[in-house]
Amino acid sequence: MKNVAIIYHSGYGHTRTQAEAVRDGVRSVPGVHAALIAVEEHADNWEVLDTADAIIFGTPTYMAGVSAPFKAFLDASSDRWARQEWKDKLAAGFTNSAGANGDKLATLQQLALFAMQHGMVWVGLGLLPGNTTSSGSAEELNRLAGFLGAMAQSLTDLGPEVAPTTSDRRTAEHLGRRVARIALGWQGPHRAQRHGGRGDAGGTGMSAALTDPDxxxxxxxxxxxxxxxxxxxxxxxxxxxxxxxxxxxxxxxxxxxxxxxxxxxxxxxxxxxxxxxxxxxxxxxxxxxxxxxxxxxxxxxxxxxxxxxxxxxxxxxxxxxxxxxxxxxxxxxxxxxxxxxxxxxx
Missing domain, CATH: 3.10.450.50 (Nuclear Transport Factor 2; Chain: A,)
Structure with missing residues (x-):
């Protein structure tokens, strides 16, 4: 069983709706378990994050970047960065804002750079842009033309039961499903050493199972x-x-x-x-x-x-x-x- 953790912050419920769509996408892949974590509860869920094969980060875009509570979580991970505990895990991201653009790309770039500092392997959206022709539709996947991660728009006068739009939710679900499928074939941190690696002690793999600490x-x-x-x-x-x-x-x-x-x-x-x-x-x-x-x-x-x-x-x-x-x-x-x-x- 592979494990995918989705950690998110939501100010008004819209990004939570997007996060739940990502979770549903992960769950749709047999053999993959999804854990949904509100960023306010990150201190109680370090073990879930540490043992996950992939972590998907989600935050609203506030003032051209991640929200303050989500940034606090990113900073709190610095001890794991120092030990490179998340190195070779899969990573992906999603974001939501009121505007169609809203500088959401800057938020996804911030998340991707954060993942790079941890030595993680970033998974992009993997979709061509939707609604790019006169015969296109706003109901097409990736209507906001994101590539680095999943983007969503939530109009300010609509609640989370309506926004983001159906196409944005389906795009988020696609991201979760894509990460889950890749995780199924991903060896991840130390996995080759712990499972199936042949050590020096009679081919049992035991010597490879233990590593020197940083x-x-x-x-x-x-x-x-x-x-x-x-x-x-x-x-x-x-x-x-x-x-x-x-x-x-x-x-x-x-x-x-x-x-x-x-x-x-x-x-x-x-x-x-x-x-x-x-x-x-x-x-x-x-x-x-x-x-x-x-x-x-x-x-x-x-x-x-x-x-x-x-x-x-x-x-x-x-x-x-x-x-x-x-x-x-x-x-x-x-x-x-x-x-x-x-x-x-x-």
Whole structure:
């Protein structure tokens, strides 16, 4: 199943009508799912956008450009731009205004340039202009002669139940259908590596499934890991609660039997023990490796020492909102037999 996200802003309902027509076009293609997102709700839908195979952007044309709420969304995507999380996704756009022209081309150009900065692949309308002869009709598709995206006109004295016109709605539906059809055959970001790519490890593709993070992403993950190390060294569950997701699990089988704790069970253990810092222990923290399985999923291998135990932790991380959190901790430890063992887990 391919996923197409349609994110839009509508001041008076007309661009929403256009967005719904785009959605209907996407839905008409078997094997493609459409998600319609009002731009006011973008903060709750980053994951939908991040995992989509294509994103179609829609906004009214206000003062020769995108509307202010839509521009705020474009600016809010800058952290994804820094990590190029949307690179190689498909992109397309649509816009609406009261005038037949209304400088709608400038808005579509702004959307296309935005997509180019993200490294996305733009899909145009793919229609010849309609209503260009004396025998033509305003009911023909692409009557406003747009090529970069779908254009629509909504007269100011007509409500969204009437405007945009039927032909403009059908043109928007065509755009959605075109993007959906192209998405069916589109590999998209990292898809060739995750599905069907042959890695070096016996042809299983596993080595190709993990990638090195870009510098910005690695720095974000390492900030989480630094807080994790600080929390362990000082037995500070307040710090640990910042880096562990509330649903995280802790597991080890080093002693021969599985120990599995929730965070509600793990944190009291940490609170009850003397901290390594209070015992004057030197820190031996290190990050062995960090790899990404996707834009919001990572695995880190780290080591640390607490008392006589030398730990190797496998930390699975997910990006929730604007921060990375540990969702699982699986570890092994070796004992330094020159010291008295301690029963306290990390």
């Amino acid at each position: 510098p910005v992403t690695r720095a974000e993950i390492e900030r989480t890991l630094a807080c994790y190390f600080d929390g362990l060294h000082h037995s500070d569950t307040g710090l640990l609660a910042q880096v562990f997701h509330p649903g995280a699990v802790y597991a080890t089988a080093t002693d021969g039997a599985l120990t599995r704790l929730t965070m509600d069970e793990y944190f009291p253990v940490v609170d009850a023990r003397p901290s390594p810092a209070s015992r004057g222990e030197q820190r031996h923290d290190s990050v062995v490796s960090v790899h990404l399985a996707g834009p919001v999923t990572a695995i880190a291998v780290v080591t640390c020492t607490i008392g006589p135990k030398h730990f190797t932790d496998l930390l699975s991380l997910i990006r929730v909102g604007h921060r990375w959190q540990i969702i699982s901790k699986v570890f092994h430890y070796d004992l330094d037999t020159t010291e008295e063992p301690t029963p306290c887990p990390t």
